[in-house]
């Protein structure tokens with residue numbers, strides 16, 4: 198009998214791993230709680246490291262069939278003045294950061310996996326618990342009372358992972374936890390000529406704005422306090438008051454179209470241990486990522502490559518000792534990159550917070566922008582290298 202793998206969660210981690218494994222002839226059941234992939238919010242930014250992971254998996258042509266668009270540039274504005282701009286791609290011959298419609302991407306992955314008879318997609322039902330035998334995980338219990346047996350369970354159920362909780366794998370949470378309000382607004386001619394990712398700082402107000410893969414304008418507003426005061430804010434007035442003229446006009450014109458935002462609580466951390474016998478955590482379930490510089494999907498895709506390299510041979514061999522030994526090797530290979538990337542994200546956050554906390558510093562930087570912008574740009578670019586290319590070498594060895 199074939200080794201049975203159960204993957205919990207069909208986000209970027211679960212769906213890509215399922216496809217890689219079924220292509221290798223391994224039996225996979227992928228369980229997804231939500232009814233469709235158009236949940237309120239899914240990140241879209243793929244860095245060159247994530248695009249490279251997709252290329253290695255043979256999945257880049259898939260992007261051509263789904264909504265995606267590359268970024269043309271990044272612009273940093275302080276007190277309505279341009280501090281610096283960086284064009285994409287940032288290296289000669291490199292890939293530009295690309296926004297990819299995540300619902301369409303996940304649907305395409307599942308569609309392809311369905312063409313393999315050893316794949317089963319169990320949708321609209323949540324995993325509630327794990328099944329254990331002799332201190333080894335041997336399956337999952339679903340919310341509809343069903344149980345599914347497995348030789349290996351992969352927890353790819355995101356940052357609030359129930360699999361992680363049921364396996365008693367605690368997470369060490371970092372202090373870079375904050376909240377973001379996410380808005381989707383109508384497209385405008387203003388963004389037609391080029392797709393710029395704006396980072397805007399004005400006093401204690403900080404937000405980012407870009408044109409998403411499906412053509413709407415996405416705004417991520419950083420919330421400093423945990424109260425619900427934001428619900429009373431007139432957002433078109435607020436956005437317009439902290440934006441340069443062209444953007445301010447856009448917000449005023451679209452005042453009616455600004456709907457209530459989605460509140461996203463950012464959790465950042467890493468599990469000291471990603472596995473127990475019979476179970477492995479991957480992606481955000483093992484190491485929830487901050488949205489800073491769009492790292493989470495990229496790290497998830499790189500986790501998947503390393504996991505496939507280690508798992509495919511032992512899953513074919515079908516011996517529990519081999520499978521369980523591979524789990525610690527996967528963590529050992531992936532953890533150094535995750536730790537480093539989370540440190541780099543924290544450095545980015547600390548730089549931003551330093552400016553947010555001091556309006557005096559903002560005003561000095563803004564006034565001196567023509568003089569010091571170039572130097573700040575250089576030092577920002579230097580920090581981006583690892584965040585764009587990845588820290589360790591990740592190469593898919595199973596074809």
Ligand SMILES: Cc1cc2nc3c(=O)[nH]c(=O)nc-3n(C[C@H](O)[C@H](O)[C@H](O)COP(=O)(O)OP(=O)(O)OC[C@H]3O[C@@H](n4cnc5c(N)ncnc54)[C@H](O)[C@@H]3O)c2cc1C
Pocket residue numbers: 205206207208209210211228229230231239240241242243322323324325353354355356358359360377461462463479480481482485486487488490491492493494495496497
């Ligand atoms: C505001 C914000 C913006 C972000 N922007 C970006 C970005 O632009 N680029 C980037 O690379 N990263 C971004 N990230 C991070 C990124 O979203 C995550 O790192 C990435 O989605 C992790 O993928 P995953 O598959 O591990 O988990 P998820 O994407 O969270 O997927 C988990 C899946 O599991 C399902 N699930 C959950 N519980 C159960 C259960 N009990 N049973 C069955 N299914 C279950 C969920 O429905 C979901 O489909 C952002 C994060 C935030 C908070």
